[in-house]
Amino acid sequence: MRLPARRLVCYGLVVGNSFALMFGLPGQGMHLRLDALSVLFLCILVPQIVASALAERRGSIAFWVFAGAMVLTLLAGDAFTLIFGFELMSAASWLLVLRGDARPATLYAGMAMFSAACLIPAVFLPASSLAFMLVLLGAGAKAGLAPLHFWLPRAHPAPPAGVSALMSGGMVKVSLYILIRYGFIEFGAAAQPWWGSVLIVAGAASVLIGALRAMLEVELKTMLACSTVEHVGLIAVGLGIALRAKAMGNLDLASLALQGALLCAVAHGLFKPMLFLGAGAVKKATGTTSLDWLGGLMRGMPRLGLLMLAGAAGMAALPLGPGFAPEFLLLHAVIKAAATGGILARIGFTALLAGLGLSAALALGAVVRLIGIGFLGRPRSLHAAAAGDANRATLAGMGFLAALCVPVALLPGVVLGMMEPVIQLLAPNSAPAPLSYAPLSLFLLLAAAAAAAFFGLRRFAVRGTREVPAWTCGFGSPPAWLPFGDPLTQPSATGFAEPVRRAIARGVLAPQGVDPAEAYLLFPLSQVSLRLTRVAEHIRRSTIRQRLAFVFVALVMFLLALGLSEGG
Amino acid sequence: MGMFLLRLVATLLHIGLVFALAPLLMGLVTKLRARLLGRRGPPVVQPYRNLRRLLHKTTLVPDTATDLYPIWPFVCFTATAGAAMLVPGFSLGLLTANVGDFITLIGLFALARGATMLAGMESGFGFGGAAAAREALFSVFAEAALLVILISFVLIAHSPTVDGVAAAFRNGQLGISVSLGFALAAMLAVALTETGRIPADNPAGHLELAMVHEAMLLEYSGRFLLLFEYAAMLRLMVWMCLIGTVFFPFGMARAGEILTWPGGLVLWAGKLGAMAVVLSLFEIGTAKMRVFRVPEFLGVAVLLGVLAGVFLFVAARIGG
Numbered sequence: 006m007r008l009p010a011r012r013l014v015c016y017g018l019v020v021g022n023s024f025a026l027m028f029g030l031p032g033q034g035m036h037l038r039l040d041a042l043s044v045l046f047l048c049i050l051v052p053q054i055v056a057s058a059l060a061e062r063r064g065s066i067a068f069w070v071f072a073g074a075m076v077l078t079l080l081a082g083d084a085f086t087l088i089f090g091f092e093l094m095s096a097a098s099w100l101l102v103l104r105g106d107a108r109p110a111t112l113y114a115g116m117a118m119f120s121a122a123c124l125i126p127a128v129f130l131p132a133s134s135l136a137f138m139l140v141l142l143g144a145g146a147k148a149g150l151a152p153l154h155f156w157l158p159r160a161h162p163a164p165p166a167g168v169s170a171l172m173s174g175g176m177v178k179v180s181l182y183i184l185i186r187y188g189f190i191e192f193g194a195a196a197q198p199w200w201g202s203v204l205i206v207a208g209a210a211s212v213l214i215g216a217l218r219a220m221l222e223v224e225l226k227t228m229l230a231c232s233t234v235e236h237v238g239l240i241a242v243g244l245g246i247a248l249r250a251k252a253m254g255n256l257d258l259a260s261l262a263l264q265g266a267l268l269c270a271v272a273h274g275l276f277k278p279m280l281f282l283g284a285g286a287v288k289k290a291t292g293t294t295s296l297d298w299l300g301g302l303m304r305g306m307p308r309l310g311l312l313m314l315a316g317a318a319g320m321a322a323l324p325l326g327p328g329f330a331p332e333f334l335l336l337h338a339v340i341k342a343a344a345t346g347g348i349l350a351r352i353g354f355t356a357l358l359a360g361l362g363l364s365a366a367l368a369l370g371a372v373v374r375l376i377g378i379g380f381l382g383r384p385r386s387l388h389a390a391a392a393g394d395a396n397r398a399t400l401a402g403m404g405f406l407a408a409l410c411v412p413v414a415l416l417p418g419v420v421l422g423m424m425e426p427v428i429q430l431l432a433p434n435s436a437p438a439p440l441s442y443a444p445l446s447l448f449l450l451l452a453a454a455a456a457a458a459f460f461g462l463r464r465f466a467v468r469g470t471r472e473v474p475a476w477t478c479g480f481g482s483p484p485a486w487l488p489f490g491d492p493l494t495q496p497s498a499t500g501f502a503e504p505v506r507r508a509i510a511r512g513v514l515a516p517q518g519v520d521p522a523e524a525y526l527l528f529p530l531s532q533v534s535l536r537l538t539r540v541a542e543h544i545r546r547s548t549i550r551q552r553l554a555f556v557f558v559a560l561v562m563f564l565l566a567l568g569l570s571e572g573g
Numbered sequence: 574m575g576m577f578l579l580r581l582v583a584t585l586l587h588i589g590l591v592f593a594l595a596p597l598l599m600g601l602v603t604k605l606r607a608r609l610l611g612r613r614g615p616p617v618v619q620p621y622r623n624l625r626r627l628l629h630k631t632t633l634v635p636d637t638a639t640d641l642y643p644i645w646p647f648v649c650f651t652a653t654a655g656a657a658m659l660v661p662g663f664s665l666g667l668l669t670a671n672v673g674d675f676i677t678l679i680g681l682f683a684l685a686r687g688a689t690m691l692a693g694m695e696s697g698f699g700f701g702g703a704a705a706a707r708e709a710l711f712s713v714f715a716e717a718a719l720l721v722i723l724i725s726f727v728l729i730a731h732s733p734t735v736d737g738v739a740a741a742f743r744n745g746q747l748g749i750s751v752s753l754g755f756a757l758a759a760m761l762a763v764a765l766t767e768t769g770r771i772p773a774d775n776p777a778g779h780l781e782l783a784m785v786h787e788a789m790l791l792e793y794s795g796r797f798l799l800l801f802e803y804a805a806m807l808r809l810m811v812w813m814c815l816i817g818t819v820f821f822p823f824g825m826a827r828a829g830e831i832l833t834w835p836g837g838l839v840l841w842a843g844k845l846g847a848m849a850v851v852l853s854l855f856e857i858g859t860a861k862m863r864v865f866r867v868p869e870f871l872g873v874a875v876l877l878g879v880l881a882g883v884f885l886f887v888a889a890r891i892g893g
Contacts (some may be wrong), residue, residue, distance in 0.1 A: 303640060304640075307640060314641075322680070323687065324680035329680055333677070337733065348886050348890055351886045352883055355879050358721055359718075359875055360717070366683070366709075366715070366717070367713055369683050376691060377690065381639055381695050382639075382696065382702075383696075442676075442677060446672045451655045458647060462800075465628055466799070467629055469632070470632045471632070472633075472634050475636065476635070478700060480698075494698070495699065496694065496706065501709075504707055505710055508710055
């Protein structure tokens with residue numbers, strides 16, 4: 006990827022398989038290059054950009070800079086172009102976050118600088134464990150891998166929905182692309198099994214925390230952002246298993262895990278932007294995204310509701326949805342990995358599988374909560390009751406993504422076949438087993454069962470329905486001035502999460518349900534920074550005598566050091 | 574070709590029997606339980622009568638329900654029916670064998686559960702929502718336990734499908750394995766929770782506050798309720814078939830050899846009957862748990878599943 010600078014930079018000159026641009030570093034220029042991996046990630050990215058642009062952000066310059074920078078990062082043929090595109094992406098997205106909400110923007114800028122500080126030295130270092138750890142820290146922080154994920158549920162919901170969609174679906178994928186590019190290709194020769202183990206541990210923590218927080222958050226967009234943390238974790242687990250297996254020489258397992266991870270990236274890149282766009286439409290129609298103020302949106306927004314349901318099925322990894330095939334592959338990869346390595350690693354993989362099962366069920370709970378509280382039942386506010394359906398642009402953007410979900414859901418084998426060059430690039434000479442999940446046969450079976458039930462009932466049962474007041478175990482009907490009943494008698498989003506909060510969150514999250522990374526990493530760091538600021542302030546406010554004393558002591562120390570080194 | 578036809582007939586026979594006998598199994602368990610408690614109990618065919626009665630009832634739809642109200646019973650039934658077609662009963666080597674991966678099965682259970690939970694939240698009243706929240710809590714641990722047990726199965730049998738695992742357990746000289754014992758215990762705990770039996774839930778309960786599965790269906794009536802009730806009966810059948818097939822695969826027929834079918838059918842009926850007896854004995858000997866005790870109960874199942882795996886790894890280490 007780092008090309009020698011022997012060629013003159015000239016516009017439009019194709020050097021080898023890369024494409025040189027006229028500007029860039031003096032004497033080196035910038036190079037663009039396409040290979041299977043960048044094509045795959047472009048295929049993930051472009052539909053989201055199209056859908057977001059279609060749905061809302063057509064006129065914003067920052068949005069197009071953001072989207073262009075992501076494409077530039079994926080096309081980069083040398084380290085400078087890569088960093089340039091990545092930082093441009095960070096800066097543009099920071100501007101977009103700042104426009105939406107100023108509060109998380111500072112935190113976001115801090116994280117972007119941290120990831121830049123890790124990435125910039127890393128890409129110029131020779132292949133080594135240190136370089137990989139720096140890439141992992143830099144790209145992982147930007148992708149939202151635990152424990153550096155705490156900014157993501159704050160920053161991703163801040164900008165307008167189209168940008169949130171692109172940040173959650175696209176920006177994290179670009180970071181993962183860098184991780185894959187460096188972990189598997191650039192530093193591939195120096196890879197150690199423990200690199201993969203680190204990635205697996207970080208991924209598992211992200212999965213668990215992300216799924217749990219998605220179940221607990223009340224804000225719709227924050228909840229979706231937490232679910233993004235979960236899916237990034239799933240992808241990282243797959244990549245970690247692949248990296249570990251490749252370093253240990255087990256190429257078949259590596260290719261299986263890679264298939265799972267990359268398919269998960271594809272599926273997540275389709276359904277998550279869809280859900281974010283839907284959340285934006287809900288915000289536009291009702292003025293809020295707090296689930297506790299929504300309810301019954303299915304009546305006013307039927308088409309949006311159906312699209313959200315389709316995206317939610319992907320998010321919960323339900324069979325015949327787009328999210329199931331990747332989950333299937335990843336779980337099989339974990340099971341296969343449990344048959345390799347030392348006994349501690351095997352026990353670790355068993356625990357990982359339990360954690361993944363826990364998170365899958367939590368994701369289902371989160372989705373049921375999203376649909377059940379937000380779209381079903383009775384409205385909890387007049388705004389929710391009066392909501393009209395989303396505009397056609399938003400529906401078109403979401404519908405476009407939903408249409409792309411269909412092949413991923415029903416023909417994952419074909420999609421995997423198209424990914425074969427990428428797998429061969431990352432794990433050369435591997436022969437992945439064919440996918441044993443057969444969605445088409447399953448679809449036929451289920452369709453037969455559904456048709457039998459439908460026609461059986463039509464033939465034998467009493468037809469038609471009668472609308473009546475709900476029974477609710479004999480409670481009285483609501484008074485006339487509350488047409489939808491008292492909202493307080495409905496299950497709330499907070500209340501729905503309460504059993505999980507009581508039984509699980511108390512053990513996993515920090516006190517008061519705070520994210521552990523925030524409580525045990527961000528908070529101590531901010532304390533240290535505060536203390537250092539106080540010390541600096543103290544020094545700044547010192548009197549003239551104290552300053553003279555400082556200078557004198559410093560001079561004495563300097564002379565002493567000089568004298569000692571001269572004498573020694 | 575003849576082999577394929579035989580397998581097709583066996584598959585159709587299996588599907589027909591499972592769908593036809595599911596209410597009978599439910600009735601048998603209810604009857605046995607009542608007899609053990611000293612009551613006469615409803616006749617064994619009562620579930621059939623209930624379903625027939627629901628066919629002739631008008632379907633009432635609450636005015637607070639949305640347009641998706643009729644969808645959930647179909648999704649729940651379809652997913653459960655799909656699982657029923659994938660889990661082998663009297664015979665191995667059915668046509669559905671290759672589709673019947675354990676993880677697909679877990680996904681189908683999750684789909685049915687999700688549809689039921691959404692049905693509970695459909696009309697927006699407290700009982701349904703509370704029950705759905707509890708179901709979400711139980712499912713978290715149940716799914717973890719199921720996946721962990723899977724590791725032991727796949728490592729012993731080298732196959733991820735129910736059919737393959739059963740075939741390996743039937744043919745191999747496994748003897749009595751500590752791992753499989755733990756896995757069985759964990760699987761039983763999950764099965765009791767998933768089918769809504771005591772101690773996690775009481776299928777005969779009448780107090781809305783204490784219900785889990787039934788409380789989600791409070792607003793359903795007529796043919797939609799029929800689908801949910803039939804799905805519940807099928808679920809009991811599926812879980813009994815699953816446990817019988819995986820842990821007691823002896824004597825199962827081969828779909829390609831018609832002469833083995835009668836023996837397989839008789840043994841299958843015997844296994845189901847035995848499991849019904851064990852279930853009713855267990856139910857009268859246990860009290861329903863408080864809601865927040867159930868996660869502990871299922872947490873033990875997760876731990877047993879992990880232990881099953883650990884024993885397996887240690888055994889592999891010692892055995893070389």
